[in-house]
Amino acid sequence: MMRGYRPTPVSNSTLSFCGSDNSSAYKVDNGLLNNGCFLDALGVVPHVFLLFSTFPILFIGWGSQSSKVHIHHSTWLHFPGHNFRWLLTVVLLFVLVCEIAEGIVSDGFNQSRHLHLYMPAGLGMLAAITSIIYYHNIETSNFPKLLIALLIYWTLAFITKTIKFVKYDDHGIGLMQLRFCITGLLALLYGLLLGVEVNVVLRRRYMWFPCPTEVKPPDDLQDLGVRFLQPFVNLLSKSTYWWMNTFITSAHKRPIDLKTIGKLPISMRALTNFQRLRKAFDAQAVQ
Template sequence: MSLAFCGNDNNSAAYNVDTGVLNNGCFLDALTVVPHVFLLFITFPILFIGWGSQSSKVHIHHSTWLHFPGHNLRWILTFILLFIIVCEIAEGIVSDGFNQSVHLHLYMPSCLAFMAAITSIVFYHNIETSNFPKLLMTLLIYWVLAFVSKTIKFFKYTEHGIGLRQLRFGITGLLMLLYGLLLAVEINVILRRRYMCFAHPTEVKPPEDLQDLGVRFLQPFVNLLSKSTYWWMNTFITAAHRRPIDLKVIGKLPIAMRALTNYLKLSEAFEAQKRPQGTLLQGPKCIWTALRQAFGRPLFLSITYRFMADLLGFAGPLCISGIVHHLSKENHTIQPPHLGIYFISSQEFLANAYVLAVLLFFALLLQRTFLQASYYVAIETGINLRGAIQTKIFNKIMHLCTANMSMGGMTVGQICNLVAVDTNQLMWFFFLCPNLFAMPVQRFGFLFS
């Protein structure tokens, strides 16, 4: 079977532009190639040839110290963009199966878009670590071109009566939205950093932790991908294979994870419980309220991660059921509604066993990622809580009168229980607290399966 960008099953119709270039589906897909080719052509020489001269602009020993505004949002949007582009590639391949010849325009632009999305995030990461934001102008132009091309394609589909029943219409709308959001993130960086169109750019200082050569725990400072996969720990892992590591190799903890910092945070939460008369509220309610104010936000984040991981657990049985149910079925021919292109619906797309297998893989990958993130946040919060309470108990003991000890008001055993046993119980409660919210979902999943 011969290859052709627009197909060769009906040559007179495939390249017919009598009604306008943009009214031909093949040329409409070709229009979306322009932004991706622009980005690949511009960034490859910078990434592989000219980046050595820019890396000298980093003035501290860590390359991960600087995060531009909207850092995490950009990474999340890029992950979603990559997933939607993979769906677009799969949709093009599935719909091309209904044609008499191979139509490369159904999935080749999507493949270039996938390469461009990966290049954009690699390019951004190198710009961020070298603190050279002027090169973000390339990404700004790319987001504008990609947003405009997807907008034209979306409105042309609407003009020809293509709606939500066709999967490609929904994918095009989502891509238009994502490119628009990434463009908004890029504009936000310009307004916050003021690296162009302003006389005085905003100076950014590195975090205090990374100015200390002894701090090697980089989890709070790396990008979102390295943070979710713990890629930055490869240095410790390889060093541990060669020789046993000690505290000097591990280094000091960041300021936010030290016992004194968490003690001050807990003390502020207790001070917030004071009545207008200046007296502190008493009882368990006061203690739990202070703990919630001091450490409730990361605990809620851990619960959210665990809840999302348990919800993704339903994807496995659903995908396997769909694969078994649709594996023996044959696809039916779909009539091309407009623009000379075969459009498929979401139901027909999800009826493909290969598509369900890929969705199953992504669901399991996300499930394990969210589950690991939930464990990490819960364990880190529990350890910080224990350090804060132990410091507060130790500070209280130092202010106790010796008469309390000599008259049996507070024994050494009670103090040891408070410092060692009771704080560990609170720490383990924070470790296992996400499981309390996961039990109903897991129970429903057990009944569902």
């Protein structure tokens, strides 16, 4: 009855971070940093730190503190480097997807499952998504001191990826290897995001400075009649017009009028544009 049945070898189904088909993967006789599996485990540390440090804040609801400034909109200011941060995060997510795919393909050539080839990248992707959600909530609440978690995260991630990149080079893994290129790109991206975070610290002066920079809400967002929020939402919402979902849904249910549409922001009104045009015209006329 059981003729033709071949049981799957235990090694193929055993889950192990460094695999179960190579006992030398757990040896660190040549130094911790010369062990590839240890470097991958070290790369997990920043992601775990960010997830454990930001999830409680997100769940507790620090991001909903925009109500303290009595503004009816969901966002009202952008920290320095806002758009650049969003662009870097999108690129980071793409590179992490490539790293996950490369790890899964590489794992297919092993006899047992090597989680270290793709699990750190998966955690990195989850951490990247969490970082941008966390940033959006902190930006919304205008509480930049909580960005210290992101500053630490980018620093740790940049250091661990740089160490791994250098060790790849030391062991002769070069540009012909995809993992070398991906690691170098990740080190660059984490370094750029660290630079963005340092720029926020220097310009908002929320740490190590006696007098933080106070930022007041734009006048348009304190006007309940202003409904056109395109200049004030985050880059993702601005590029997809996600902020208009409520307006579009209500327009499908009932006819809309001018009161529902609301007023334009001051910078987009006809009088403002006329004054700008008049100023430019007068300056050109003088020349």
